[in-house]
Amino acid sequence: MKKNMGTADRIIRTILAALFAILYFTNVITGTVGIVLMVLAGVFLLTSLISFCPLYAPFGLRTCATET
Structure with a gap:
């Protein structure tokens, strides 16, 4: 899997996951x-940890600046 999530995307997803868990x-x-x-929070946290969003891949979306 190639990385397709940038730092800002990962931070936003982590914050949302924490917010959902707190609520x-x-x-x-x-x-x-x-x-x-809570399921969505788990998905956000998992995709943030691996820097890959499966929904971005079919559409060719990337939020990271460098090619890895």
């Missing part, structure tokens, strides 16, 4: 919406 664990968001947001 869920403080019971601000509960039920089905809470579970969906």
Whole structure:
């Protein structure tokens, strides 16, 4: 897999994942919406860690500046 996520994209996804987790664990968001947001938070965190977003690949999107 080639890296297709830049630093800003990774930081934004990590912040959103943390925000979703905080909202869920403080019971601000509960039920089905809470579970969906937690799954999304997990996906955001995973894609941030590996610097690759599978949804970007078919469309040829890249948010990183250098070719790796």
